[in-house]
Structures are given as C-alpha cells and as structure tokens.
Amino acid sequence: MNQHIRKIAELDRVIHEPGRLMIVTLLYAVDKADFLYLQHETQMNKGTLSSHLTRLEEAGYVEVVKTYRGKIPQTLLSLTAAGRSAFEQYRRKLKEAL
Amino acid sequence: MDQIESILQRPKLYNNIDGVGELSCGFMMLGFGLLTWLQARSPAGAIWHRMDVFAVWVGLMLLGIHYGSKAIKEHVTYPRTGFVEYRKRGSGAAIAFVVAAVVAAGIGFAARFHWNSALHLRLTTPVADFGLAFAVAYAFGIARAVRWKWAVVGAIAISTVAVAMLPEDTLRAFAGDASAVAGISGVTAGAWLLSILAYGAIMLVSGGISFVLYLRHTQPPAQAAA
Numbered sequence A: 001m002n003q004h005i006r007k008i009a010e011l012d013r014v015i016h017e018p019g020r021l022m023i024v025t026l027l028y029a030v031d032k033a034d035f036l037y038l039q040h041e042t043q044m045n046k047g048t049l050s051s052h053l054t055r056l057e058e059a060g061y062v063e064v065v066k067t068y069r070g071k072i073p074q075t076l077l078s079l080t081a082a083g084r085s086a087f088e089q090y091r092r093k094l095k096e097a098l
Numbered sequence B: 001m002d003q004i005e006s007i008l009q010r011p012k013l014y015n016n017i018d019g020v021g022e023l024s025c026g027f028m029m030l031g032f033g034l035l036t037w038l039q040a041r042s043p044a045g046a047i048w049h050r051m052d053v054f055a056v057w058v059g060l061m062l063l064g065i066h067y068g069s070k071a072i073k074e075h076v077t078y079p080r081t082g083f084v085e086y087r088k089r090g091s092g093a094a095i096a097f098v099v100a101a102v103v104a105a106g107i108g109f110a111a112r113f114h115w116n117s118a119l120h121l122r123l124t125t126p127v128a129d130f131g132l133a134f135a136v137a138y139a140f141g142i143a144r145a146v147r148w149k150w151a152v153v154g155a156i157a158i159s160t161v162a163v164a165m166l167p168e169d170t171l172r173a174f175a176g177d178a179s180a181v182a183g184i185s186g187v188t189a190g191a192w193l194l195s196i197l198a199y200g201a202i203m204l205v206s207g208g209i210s211f212v213l214y215l216r217h218t219q220p221p222a223q224a225a226a
Helices: A002-009 A020-027 A035-042 A046-058 A083-098 B002-014 B020-041 B051-081 B092-119 B121-143 B145-164 B168-175 B179-183 B188-218 B223-224
Strands: A030-034 A062-069 A072-078 B084-086
Touching: A002 A062, A002 A083, A020 A030, A020 A035, A020 A046, A020 A062, A020 A072, A020 B002, A030 A035, A030 B179, A035 A046, A035 A072, A035 B002, A035 B051, A046 A062, A062 B121, A072 A083, A083 B002, B002 B084, B020 B051, B051 B188, B121 B188, B168 B188
Parallel strands: none
Antiparallel strands: A030 A072, A030 B084, A062 A072
C-alpha cells in the first residue's frame, strides 16, 4: 500500500467525519462553549449535533457539563486533554497525507 | 487544511459578532478624547485638571464599558447565538501588535521621507504612526473576516491622513492648553486629540452598525423556538 494512502487510513475516524471535525475544531479554539454556539456555528439541527456530541463524548474527546445560566439550562462543552491531543495528531497526520 | 484553519479562527471573530468590542473601544477613545478636550478648554483651576476627577472619570468609564458589554453579552448575545469562554491568550495578540507597529513604522518612515514638506507629517508623525498601526491592527483583527469592515479601515486611514494634512495653526488652536498639560507640542496635541475623537466616532458607528445587523440577522430564543 502506498505510504500516503496508509497515512489516510490511519486518520482518527471519530474526528474525520465532517460534522465532528467541525465541532472538534471549534472546541479546540476555545476553553468551553455551549450547545447553542455550536449549533449556530455548524448550522446543524439539535438532533444531529447531539448525536455527534454523544459519539465524541463516548470516545472521551468531549466533556459535557449540564448547568444553569441564571434560570436557563445550559450545556457546556469542552475538549478533554485526550480530545486536544487526538485533534493535534489528526492535523499532523492529515498534513503528512496531503 | 485551509478549511480547518478557517474554522479555528471563527471563535476569535465571534467575540465581535455583535459589535460590542468596537463599541467599547469607541467609548473608551471618545471618553479619553472628551476629557482631554475639556482639560484643554478649561482654565487651569477647573475641576477637569484635578487628578481625583481624572481617576473618577476613568473609573466610571471603565466600569461602564465592562458592565455594559457584559450586560449585552449576557442578555443579547449568549441567548441568541451562544456562549463562548476563550482560552487564555498566547503570543498571537502580541505578534499581531508587533507586526502592526512595524508596518506602521515603515509606512510612517516612507511618508516622512516622501511627503515631509507637503503634509506637515514631521510634527504629527507619532500620531500618524499610531493611526496607521491602528488601521493595520483593525484590518488584521476584524476586517479580514467581514468584507464591509474594510470601509472602516479606509475611514481610519483617511482620517489619519486628513489630520496629518491639517494646517499647524488649526491643530494648535484645537489643542488649546492640552499641549501644556501633556508636555508635548501644540501640533502633536491637536493631532492626537482630533485623531482619538475621529477613531472613537468611527468605532462607535461601526460597532453600532454591527450591533443593528446582528439584531436583525439573529432571533431571540423564544422566536427561534417558535
């Protein structure tokens, strides 16, 4: 197998999916953000965004905290250390593959 | 890869999505400009020259800006388009500032070399350098993401050049006693005062337009849910 193709095959599939890649990239640039912000930036509907976040949470890449801002429920999301490292590795491998 | 880099920049740009950053900057510049103008226009014994009045003015201005922008974020921005907590700033902002300063110094040097006699830039160059640095920093920080903000960059640059071209007598007359207070020449004081008032007004107008556009293009949570 060509080395470049092997590099592509080594990419983290959890992050590689376009919707999840958008979420992880946005969260990488901030300390934390809420569900509404991600929805606004990604233009995904609630169901799709939730399912991607669940997948990322299961992989240990995203931490989800349910809290309140005043009396309004708020879902805060942040990348875990594993998530940050996985994203950095993903970018490195993608650069090598391209 | 370019798309990833572009998405990485989005949270930074989100900070001024509602124009609050520019409004804060505009209020601060106009606040300082107005106080300096009051000092220049009032006799030596007036309250505007007292340090405690200066401290209260600056304190009230900073408190107003801090709590005003916080209130807009809490009650308008976060419920409409979401909350973001930023990571602690790294060296990016410092690098942007240094790049802006170097570019502005280069332009200022070129301007001094070529237009010295024609535009009176010899005396106003520090102010013109500041204006050009401000235009470059604004272009780098804000205008590259929002196309119509290039008009604001143009307005900053034009007002900088316009102030630099003003006759020395006009600048000196506008400064009044400000040069004595600040210990600088009347021309520089006048140029500084006019520039800071112009930039403040430009920032307020630009921030105000951004805020109105933001309110028009986003919906409050109740309407969005309906």
